[in-house]
Amino acid sequence: MYILGISALYHDSAAALIKDGEIIAAAQEERFTRKKHDMRIPINAIKFCMKEENISIEEIDYVVYYDNPILTLDRFMNNVLALGEEASLLIKNNCFDLFSKKMWIHEELRKALGGKLGKYDKLLVTEHHISHAASAFYPSPYKKAVVLTIDGVGEWATTTIGIGSDNKIELKEEIRYPHSLGLMYSAFTYFCGFKVNSGDYKFMGLAPYGEPVYCDIIKKEIIQIKEDGSYKLNLKYFDYYKGKTMINESEFAKLFHGPRRQQESEITKREMDIAASVQKVIEEVILLLVRYAKKAYGEDVDNLVLAGGVALNCVANGKILREQIFKNIWIQPAAGDAGGALGAALYTYYHHLQKERIVNESDSQKGSYLGPEYTNEDIKRYLDSNNYIYHEYGEQIFTKIAENLENEKVIGLFHGRMEYGPRALGNRSIIADSRSPYMQSKLNLKIKYRESFRPFAPSVLEECYGDYFEIKSKSPYMLLVDDVASKRQLPFKLKEYLTEEKNNLLPIVNIPRSDIPAVTHVDYSARIQTVAKETNEYYYKVIKAFQEKTGCGVIINTSFNVRGEPIVCSPKEAYECFMRTEMDVLVMENCILYKEEQPEFKESEDWRKRYELD
Amino acid sequence: MNLTENEKLLEWSAKNYSEQIKKDFFQDNNNTSYYVKRDNLHCIEEYSWKTVLELNHKLNEVWAENSVMMEVQKTVLVTIMKAHQEKKETNKTSIDEYILPEYVYVF
Numbered sequence A: 001m002y003i004l005g006i007s008a009l010y011h012d013s014a015a016a017l018i019k020d021g022e023i024i025a026a027a028q029e030e031r032f033t034r035k036k037h038d039m040r041i042p043i044n045a046i047k048f049c050m051k052e053e054n055i056s057i058e059e060i061d062y063v064v065y066y067d068n069p070i071l072t073l074d075r076f077m078n079n080v081l082a083l084g085e086e087a088s089l090l091i092k093n094n095c096f097d098l099f100s101k102k103m104w105i106h107e108e109l110r111k112a113l114g115g116k117l118g119k120y121d122k123l124l125v126t127e128h129h130i131s132h133a134a135s136a137f138y139p140s141p142y143k144k145a146v147v148l149t150i151d152g153v154g155e156w157a158t159t160t161i162g163i164g165s166d167n168k169i170e171l172k173e174e175i176r177y178p179h180s181l182g183l184m185y186s187a188f189t190y191f192c193g194f195k196v197n198s199g200d201y202k203f204m205g206l207a208p209y210g211e212p213v214y215c216d217i218i219k220k221e222i223i224q225i226k227e228d229g230s231y232k233l234n235l236k237y238f239d240y241y242k243g244k245t246m247i248n249e250s251e252f253a254k255l256f257h258g259p260r261r262q263q264e265s266e267i268t269k270r271e272m273d274i275a276a277s278v279q280k281v282i283e284e285v286i287l288l289l290v291r292y293a294k295k296a297y298g299e300d301v302d303n304l305v306l307a308g309g310v311a312l313n314c315v316a317n318g319k320i321l322r323e324q325i326f327k328n329i330w331i332q333p334a335a336g337d338a339g340g341a342l343g344a345a346l347y348t349y350y351h352h353l354q355k356e357r358i359v360n361e362s363d364s365q366k367g368s369y370l371g372p373e374y375t376n377e378d379i380k381r382y383l384d385s386n387n388y389i390y391h392e393y394g395e396q397i398f399t400k401i402a403e404n405l406e407n408e409k410v411i412g413l414f415h416g417r418m419e420y421g422p423r424a425l426g427n428r429s430i431i432a433d434s435r436s437p438y439m440q441s442k443l444n445l446k447i448k449y450r451e452s453f454r455p456f457a458p459s460v461l462e463e464c465y466g467d468y469f470e471i472k473s474k475s476p477y478m479l480l481v482d483d484v485a486s487k488r489q490l491p492f493k494l495k496e497y498l499t500e501e502k503n504n505l506l507p508i509v510n511i512p513r514s515d516i517p518a519v520t521h522v523d524y525s526a527r528i529q530t531v532a533k534e535t536n537e538y539y540y541k542v543i544k545a546f547q548e549k550t551g552c553g554v555i556i557n558t559s560f561n562v563r564g565e566p567i568v569c570s571p572k573e574a575y576e577c578f579m580r581t582e583m584d585v586l587v588m589e590n591c592i593l594y595k596e597e598q599p600e601f602k603e604s605e606d607w608r609k610r611y612e613l614d
Numbered sequence B: 001m002n003l004t005e006n007e008k009l010l011e012w013s014a015k016n017y018s019e020q021i022k023k024d025f026f027q028d029n030n031n032t033s034y035y036v037k038r039d040n041l042h043c044i045e046e047y048s049w050k051t052v053l054e055l056n057h058k059l060n061e062v063w064a065e066n067s068v069m070m071e072v073q074k075t076v077l078v079t080i081m082k083a084h085q086e087k088k089e090t091n092k093t094s095i096d097e098y099i100l101p102e103y104v105y106v107f
Helices: A043-052 A069-100 A102-112 A128-137 A181-191 A200-209 A215-222 A249-255 A269-297 A314-323 A337-352 A376-385 A397-406 A439-447 A462-468 A537-550 A571-580 B003-016 B019-025 B052-063 B067-090
Strands: A002-007 A014-019 A022-028 A062-065 A123-126 A144-150 A157-165 A168-176 A223-225 A231-233 A303-307 A328-331 A411-414 A428-433 A457-461 A480-483 A525-531 A554-559 A585-588 A591-594 B044-046
Touching: A002 A043, A002 A337, A014 A043, A014 A337, A022 A043, A022 A337, A062 A102, A062 A337, A069 A102, A069 B003, A069 B019, A069 B052, A069 B067, A102 A123, A102 B067, A123 A128, A123 A337, A128 A144, A128 A157, A128 A168, A128 A303, A128 A337, A144 A168, A144 A269, A157 A181, A157 A269, A168 A269, A168 A337, A181 A200, A181 A231, A181 A269, A200 A269, A200 A314, A215 A223, A215 A249, A215 A269, A223 A269, A269 A303, A269 A314, A303 A314, A314 A328, A314 A480, A314 A525, A337 B044, A376 A571, A376 A591, A397 A411, A397 A428, A397 A537, A397 A585, A397 A591, A411 A571, A428 A439, A428 A537, A439 A554, A457 A462, A457 A537, A462 A525, A525 A537, A537 A554, A571 A585, B003 B067, B052 B067
Parallel strands: A002 A062, A062 A123, A144 A303, A303 A328, A411 A585, A457 A525
Antiparallel strands: A002 A014, A014 A022, A123 B044, A144 A157, A157 A168, A223 A231, A411 A428, A428 A554, A457 A554, A480 A525, A585 A591
């Protein structure tokens, strides 16, 4: 039985295909269209999923959309009503999308699928947070788990708590729009001059530079938090429910001593302190939510599963793990809306159709390597047809890669199936030597063309993560943050380098904080990916070869793209990204390409104009 | 969607607005907890309506016991039909169809 899950029309459209409950393929639309966070009907992702199994639409038993338009309409109309005469902007800015597209999602999808919605020509819709919950529970390695979902907003819900057991999920309680932890976080992202959604991750990365001096103000003025983790926002500070921008700028400006930071302007200590404060408040709320969930629904349950955009806050996830409220946690790697496509399909199969669920003791996510793959022959054909120079290797390729890493070369690594979810996990990654003190700023400024303060994540061999990090659990999806092992930390006092007058972050990132400085953030934290041979043998061998050569089992892993560009999907995109940046080496399956050997690279248009800064 | 439909919705919201409605929507209370128990009535369902009557039936499932919503139901139905027709005829795309709005969350 084939089920196709689809997320679309909000942000991060995606498609996922399951067969008899097994995840076969999943991908975000942005990777094909090259438009970051693409929200359109994911026609390319759908085609990819069907091609992966060589099936036609007639062979798909169910097509499922991850959100219920009727409930979204209900929430919208109630929002309009609650604003009375002040509802004009909300109506003006939202009606067309909702009434002409979201309400017609079955027709939009029918058109995209060639005139038929699967074998029975019927569309199923799952509730938004059910989709998130299902994406977290069903692929997890647990027979029973408490489920927590937190995001911006679904139809009504913004946070839900429930329980998953065998093939069933029941969400018990929720916090409702307009009160939303995700929207509050995005509001602060906006106030600090970053973009909503795409800037949330940067905002989290900025937090360790600041001091949480605004915590009390935020808790007193902006969010009222109950002991059970439930919360309510003071809506006088927000404008999103009126159909305007995220915040009431004048009220925010009064509270935080000045107007919103303009995008791309200098980041000051104020923004760093706001980031640190919001992060601390978010963590406090999430920990209270988890404690309440444990007390209310999980006294006999050791496992917690998480999804929803806020579950990508890996710093908070690391805190949940360290607090040991639950013995084990598992987070859906595509925790945002893209993952809703997978959750919708899985919920239909297991819960709705009541099919038996067999739990995989590692998990059923397949490392999240669920996207398109290109064989070595495909890659050679592409390179040959363009007269690009490459060197082909067998098993020796891993030694060659390690040599280049040791020589401080920056390498684009392209092999196997593309990752599903926002993180590159070794198959579409840029890798480099984690021991280099200058690599963080080099990668940020010369390769990724992004803000200098942003940290890089380490990939570490699974068998030796304890040698490098304090984390007590595997972290295959780069969704947990913990400290670099204390024995590796070097004395570093951020306060000495950062004052009201002196807040240039570039010199700071060049000061070593450990013996793996390029992946050690200013608070000694790291966003860890543990790499297992069983999950990704190729990538494991790369790091293993580096370890054999240098004694270090950790490398830098950052996504294979430049700022504003979706992660590369095809060999062509990988080659273009390689040539546009100061990357030194490109590895594609068994082929190695060196920049200096390549023919002159000319493009008809400036790629910088193609990708809007995120 | 033309201005008339927008105006009808605005007229309805202005006419039916009350402090209690506002209070309920914004959950303006001092409860000891802000959790809401879920009814789980709509976790998964078919969404393949073809006619106005079928869509009306779906809306009834949610609004049948809400007189204020029942009052606007017809306008909503007409607006949905008109918006779709307008989109087909003009091939009009929303402002955010191709680019994610910079500072606005998509609801």
